[in-house]
Amino acid sequence: MTPTFIGRIQTRLFLLLVIGLPWTIIATPLLPRHLGVGTLGGLYATTFTALILMGVLGVVIWEPLYHLGQQFRWEKDWPTLFGLITVIPEAILLWAVLPAYETSPASGWTFLFHIFSTWVLIWLFAIGPIKIFLVRYRFRGGRVL
Amino acid sequence: MEQQSIIVQSNELAAPIPDPDRPTPGDLNPELLGTSVWTDDAVARAQIPVFDVPLVTVGGCIGSFVLVDLLRICGVPTNQIRTLTNLDVPWQTYEYLTRVSQIPRTERLRSDATGMPDNIWGFPSYALREAAKEKTIAPLFNVLVEPIFTDYWTPRAGTAFEGMEKEARRIGFAETLAKGQVRLVRRRHGGGYYTILTPPPGATPTRRIAYRSRFVHIAVGYPGLRFLPDLQDYRQRYQDWTHVVNAYEPHEQVYEELKRRPCVVMVRGGGIVASRVLQRLMEDRWNHRAPTTVVHLFRTFISGTQDRGGPFWRRKGGNGWAYQGFNWPKGAWGGQLKESFEKLEGDERANLYKKLGGTHTPKRKLWQQQMARARAEGWYHTVHGTVEQVGRNEHRQVVSRIKLANGSMQDIVADFVIDATGLEGDLRDHRIMADLLDHSGAGRNPMGRLDVERTFEVRGTRCEPGGRIYASGSMTLGGYYAGVDSFLGLQYAALQIVDDLAAQGFCARLGMSRSMGQWWRWARNRPV
Numbered sequence: 001m002t003p004t005f006i007g008r009i010q011t012r013l014f015l016l017l018v019i020g021l022p023w024t025i026i027a028t029p030l031l032p033r034h035l036g037v038g039t040l041g042g043l044y045a046t047t048f049t050a051l052i053l054m055g056v057l058g059v060v061i062w063e064p065l066y067h068l069g070q071q072f073r074w075e076k077d078w079p080t081l082f083g084l085i086t087v088i089p090e091a092i093l094l095w096a097v098l099p100a101y102e103t104s105p106a107s108g109w110t111f112l113f114h115i116f117s118t119w120v121l122i123w124l125f126a127i128g129p130i131k132i133f134l135v136r137y138r139f140r141g142g143r144v145l
Numbered sequence: 146m147e148q149q150s151i152i153v154q155s156n157e158l159a160a161p162i163p164d165p166d167r168p169t170p171g172d173l174n175p176e177l178l179g180t181s182v183w184t185d186d187a188v189a190r191a192q193i194p195v196f197d198v199p200l201v202t203v204g205g206c207i208g209s210f211v212l213v214d215l216l217r218i219c220g221v222p223t224n225q226i227r228t229l230t231n232l233d234v235p236w237q238t239y240e241y242l243t244r245v246s247q248i249p250r251t252e253r254l255r256s257d258a259t260g261m262p263d264n265i266w267g268f269p270s271y272a273l274r275e276a277a278k279e280k281t282i283a284p285l286f287n288v289l290v291e292p293i294f295t296d297y298w299t300p301r302a303g304t305a306f307e308g309m310e311k312e313a314r315r316i317g318f319a320e321t322l323a324k325g326q327v328r329l330v331r332r333r334h335g336g337g338y339y340t341i342l343t344p345p346p347g348a349t350p351t352r353r354i355a356y357r358s359r360f361v362h363i364a365v366g367y368p369g370l371r372f373l374p375d376l377q378d379y380r381q382r383y384q385d386w387t388h389v390v391n392a393y394e395p396h397e398q399v400y401e402e403l404k405r406r407p408c409v410v411m412v413r414g415g416g417i418v419a420s421r422v423l424q425r426l427m428e429d430r431w432n433h434r435a436p437t438t439v440v441h442l443f444r445t446f447i448s449g450t451q452d453r454g455g456p457f458w459r460r461k462g463g464n465g466w467a468y469q470g471f472n473w474p475k476g477a478w479g480g481q482l483k484e485s486f487e488k489l490e491g492d493e494r495a496n497l498y499k500k501l502g503g504t505h506t507p508k509r510k511l512w513q514q515q516m517a518r519a520r521a522e523g524w525y526h527t528v529h530g531t532v533e534q535v536g537r538n539e540h541r542q543v544v545s546r547i548k549l550a551n552g553s554m555q556d557i558v559a560d561f562v563i564d565a566t567g568l569e570g571d572l573r574d575h576r577i578m579a580d581l582l583d584h585s586g587a588g589r590n591p592m593g594r595l596d597v598e599r600t601f602e603v604r605g606t607r608c609e610p611g612g613r614i615y616a617s618g619s620m621t622l623g624g625y626y627a628g629v630d631s632f633l634g635l636q637y638a639a640l641q642i643v644d645d646l647a648a649q650g651f652c653a654r655l656g657m658s659r660s661m662g663q664w665w666r667w668a669r670n671r672p673v
Contacts, residue, residue, distance in 0.1 A: 002483075003480060074458070076482050084289070135266055136640060139478070141479060
């Protein structure tokens with residue numbers, strides 16, 4: 001990937017919307033509920049909150065940091081592997097922040113499964129098939145608009 | 146001419162000067178040659194047959210192919226396009242150059258996995274294709290962890306050629322071909338252009354034919370590859386074409402001779418071609434017991450990471466070389482560097498080119514190991530300096546007088562000199578280009594090459610109503626897009642050109658639904 005800063009922000013929000021959101025809608029009923037007592041509605045509230053926070057924290061904290069890191073790379077690229085493993089610090093921060101916003105706390109496994117599966121789907125889509133739909137994507141630094 | 150330079154696009158020899166009193170029917174006459182903007186009457190008077198077609202692409206190399214591919218995808222029938230070329234297949238020149246510079250079909254190019262002349266989407270990538278074909282996940286793992294834990298994955302030359310062959314069949318590329326050598330392109334009174342083609346002898350009743358078109362696309366590859374002036378001088382002075390060779394000309398005889406007797410070879414240049422030549426020399430020494438000593442001359446010797454403008458601009462280097470994966474930093478093809486180039490004009494753009502440019506080679510693990518072993522075995526030596534003069538001694542060996550970096554002079558005697566500097570010729574070395582500069586309003590960009598707009602339209606050459614000339618490839622280096630001389634760059638140029646053509650109503654725009662539909666056709670190898 002060779003993102004620009006605006007391209008990073010757009011890609012993140014766009015993919016959370018077109019991949020993350022449908023996936024969350026499909027996957028949430030399949031996730032283990034907290035101690036078996038939580039309601040499906042409560043779980044949806046939690047997974048949607050996680051998704052929104054992934055967008056907000058990404059725009060405010062992570063993408064600026066990644067973009068700064070990219071400046072130290074001669075190639076001014078963002079290796080495919082970085083795009084995958086950055087889920088680890090993001091998930092840790094998300095897990096720390098989430099309790100402040102969620103109404104029905106989810107278990108660690110539920111959280112992990114939701115975040116990691118969403119991230120991997122988004123990452124896979126961004127490194128390949130997105131170009132079928134947006135043929136100029138790879139020349140525009142990740143901008144979709 | 147041939148003694149001085151290697152003309153990659155084998156230009157025809159200069160035509161005999163026409164006799165003004167007895168013009169040959171069907172040939173260029175002084176009236177046409179002397180007029181920048183032609184009238185239909187003047188062409189008719191010369192009795193040159195005229196063929197009408199909306200778009201011609203001149204060159205027929207990979208640049209033409211990628212554009213025709215995209216036009217076909219955007220709904221243009223083959224009868225609306227003529228590819229004017231003397232090549233049988235689009236990759237002919239490229240395959241020739243890669244083969245003689247030590248990249249046969251089985252070896253890997255220096256090209257990204259998604260720079261695919263046969264697939265405008267770049268998906269599925271060459272890496273996926275190779276993984277599927279050879280039933281291995283190794284290429285996928287490679288692209289996952291590159292360039293942090295492995296070298297950049299690059300496709301085999303053969304993969305690219307076979308892919309183009311398949312795509313050429315799918316889009317009916319052969320139907321667009323008109324064989325011959327393009328002589329020149331001139332503007333036309335009333336809009337559009339005349340492109341003069343010299344068909345193969347005997348193919349047509351007249352010596353020339355003309356294509357009258359609204360659009361012209363020019364993708365003739367390198368204007369020419371030049372010898373270093375001192376080597377050129379040597380070859381002419383001693384009439385010796387065997388001991389001083391260019392890496393881009395066939396020089397297999399050098400390697401064969403090296404296997405027979407102990408020789409000293411001087412390699413000049415610090416780029417990818419030098420790496421390839423050295424790999425060959427090293428492997429011949431180890432595998433075929435060629436008792437060769439190598440002297441590697443660097444004009445610029447890079448001893449470590451280079452500072453090219455502060456903490457954000459540090460390029461790796463060492464042992465003489467500067468290291469970089471591809472011919473520009475990756476961000477120049479589609480990221481922040483591409484945006485920077487797009488915004489800059491004149492000297493500022495030239496300065497960014499300078500900052501990111503220079504000679505470099507990929508840091509490949511195999512090469513690093515081989516070079517380390519060669520250094521340790523003591524038969525590979527580097528020299529840092531500039532050549533003052535090249536001569537010959539009484540044993541008919543090549544003597545290079547070198548001004549070393551410390552200021553002292555040294556003579557280095559070698560049996561062979563291989564020029565791997567890849568010096569490119571001037572725009573004027575190509576006759577079509579020279580004519581465009583002289584007659585059609587084309588100009589030079591800050592790097593001295595052909596000046597094109599962001600749409601790859603050749604600036605200054607419009608011929609209203611409606612006439613546009615576009616150009617893509619190496620000759621446009623120095624414009625708003627740095628990566629022009631690459632598969633991916635040719636794809637970008639084609640997208641920009643086709644977008645501009647779509648805006649003028651010549652073809653459909655490649656929007657989301659067409660893109661999806663056409664990709665699906667591509668994936669099933671169905672006609673466009």
